[in-house]
Amino acid sequence: MTVNETLATYSNYLVYGAMAAYTIAMIAFAVSFASMRGRDLVPASSAPAATDAETGSVAVATKVATGAGGPDDGALPPGRRAGNIGMSTTWLGTLLLGVAVLLRGLSVERAPWGNMCEFSMTSAFAIALTFCVMSTRRDLRWLGVFVVTPVLLILGAAMTFLYTEAAQLVPALKSYWLVIHVSAAMICGAAFCIGATVTLLFLVADASERRHAAGRDYRLDWLARRLPESPKLDAMAYRIHAFMFPLWTFAIVAGAIWAENAWGRYWGWDPKETWAFITWVAYAAYLHARATVGWKGRKAAAIALVAFGCFVFNYVGVNILITGLHSYAGV
């Protein structure tokens, strides 16, 4: 099998195109976020969640945090237009990146995640696609800048110091388990990344609301004002993590099955395996913490961030710093 250089070159051009689109999206989202009107920083607990039955009105607290609800009809709320530009350029960038990933795969006739460059590229695509898909179900313009920025950074890393020419795989990676195990890990990584972002924003909103309840101000009030209420962020982060935890478990089990087939043991405490285990335990701790008195909210959120830190370390740290069975294919 040879490498189709033409396709690989087109793939690179498309990645640069996607990066351009994401740059516009990032700026647009930032402008949108900055021009939002924002909300009052009342602690959510004091806001009534439901109205009385007898009034017969549907009374879900529908305070839209994106700055919607301006008094003058017809005119778009501040920041909405920029947010729309951000959303559509994000879709465009994701489309370009999707084709780039596809071409990269076609150029070497295999799954496009055989080294850190390709893994980063495809992960960035997974993050962006997850965000796009999530945005079809709810308004996520407020989140845009916090997702597109890391996507852009990851792509930048993939195309510079992680860049690897399109090439065939080392024998260790030639297995259909590469498709199953790595794609599961990549989807988890994408969702965990968004989950960690939302968790971080939850901590900001929570800190701000907490201080306002005590009548004080907070350095990051300008940020918190433009975010949804902390319980909503908390719920969103939880849903992402709860949805992904079984998939992460599957990714580890798939890796174990592959390891059994390649090295003769399904678990051998290789550094990669060890950190996958640590990440799993940390996310399990997060899910348990949410059911434990005194650990909900901020502490649970901190655990989720630590867990994501473990995930990132497993990818970057273990690949670059530690030698193990998973060290192959260059960076």
Add this chain to the structure above:
Amino acid sequence: MTEVRDQDTDGSQSFSTAPADAGSSAPVGIGVVGWLRWVWRTLTSMRTALVLLFLLALASVPGSLLPQRGTNPIRVTDYLANDPVKGRIFDRLGLFDVFSAPWFAAIYLLLFISLAGCVLPRSLQHWRVLRSRPPAAPRNLGRLPEHRRVAPTEGTEPQQALDDAATWLRKARWRVDTTAYDGTTGTVAAEKGYSRETGNLVFHVALLVLLAAVALGSLFGFKGTVIVREGSSFADTRGQFDSFNPGKAYDDSSLPPFAFTLTKFTADYQRGGQQNGFAREFSADVVVTREPGAAPSTETIQVNEPLVVGGVKVFLVGHGYAPTITIKDAQGQVVFHDSVVFLPQDGNFTSTGVVKAPDTQPQLGLQGFFLPTFFADKKLGPRSTFPAADDPGVVLIAFSGDLGLDSGKPQSVYKLDTTNMKAFSSAALRPGQSWPLPGGHGTVTLDGYVQWASFTVASDPGKNLALVAALVAITGLALSLLVRRRRVWVRVSSGPEGVTLVEVAGLTRSEHTSVAEEVDSLASVLGTTTSTRTTAPQGPEESA
């Protein structure tokens, strides 16, 4: 596993079978039994499980940062040699064997005891819940998170409304319990999503089974590695392995009596480009005799394609070169002729090894490099510049003296004990070249080279059980995180002037979920909704 009871909404019992938390404060003056009970409750509390999970994650970290005997014994030896003080302290603490250290075992055993102590009582309780009826309707349905008042279709009898509700719910696979209309009131109680708690318990039990499977594998399994040169054979007996790690309860009779000969090893490498020299293809052609007397068959072992024979698997795990060397003494007698395994030191297969010729007087030893693509680096010494044997050669130093083979001390075949030996000459040889040793020590000839491959033969009788347990665990996990447990009630009562009043109410305990849609659907089956009370999804979570 705590805190759910006090948050029960209005008359409905807890969804959770979790025991109430009792681990908060130590009891006073309750004797030994009381203390034991307190210890047990503390151990099985969620908070303890959480702390143990943290400890487990934390305890694994040194296992990835420090070299481990299980995976890389050579680097452990190096570490101990380079930093004896710190090394000895680390070794005493078991930091080079983290995953078999007693303190690591203590953490996971405590965690599993905690888990069992939590899950088993909950399983019994859940079993009882599964066989009981859905809880009766609370007195005031209006205080539940979801509540609808419904004006029934004209002319609907009260009992008919109840039957309609029960039929609809049964069709949607709810568990239904009806209290017939007694002239003033009648109710339907229904519950769905029991598989949430079932999944949760199944997941945790599956983890216990997984641990048992791992233990089974490490007790009865074995793993052996062997280096086989092209043209050489391996028979599956304990003595033929270069290293052999049996489980504690392993028995030699479980070694299947197969044998194979490595006929050819093929390696292919990337040439040119950024990944120059990266491996692209490894394959070992072998002739296998599956059992004594069986007809030999030709097979190929590749990296992700092990040979399966007699219930064990043979994996291709490494490869290298073995230069073929002939040593003749001064009289021209052959005193040594063999292909000697040299061990690769870098990605380009700069390999090191030794040759021991004990049958000369004085004894002769050679130590040096095999370079598949020869390059004499002036600064760094001889090294290979490509992993394939494009331009092979050896660089050897000759020693004479006492090899120390008779001293009784065990020796590595890859190292020369030079304490009683003296280097006297060195040379670089290409295939076919001879090197006359000075001082009448004879000649050394490099005839050529063969390749060798290393194989791992492994058997793990626990692995199928582990796989089943893992798959069951994933299924349980998905159920416990994705299924919603919810209840709905319908009450039909007679209002003033013979009007039939219908109320539909619902409740969910799974975090951030709502039962509003189902309550609405049910209400629309029964008539026209006249008033709605609904709540944004929120609320506590419970799980084991």
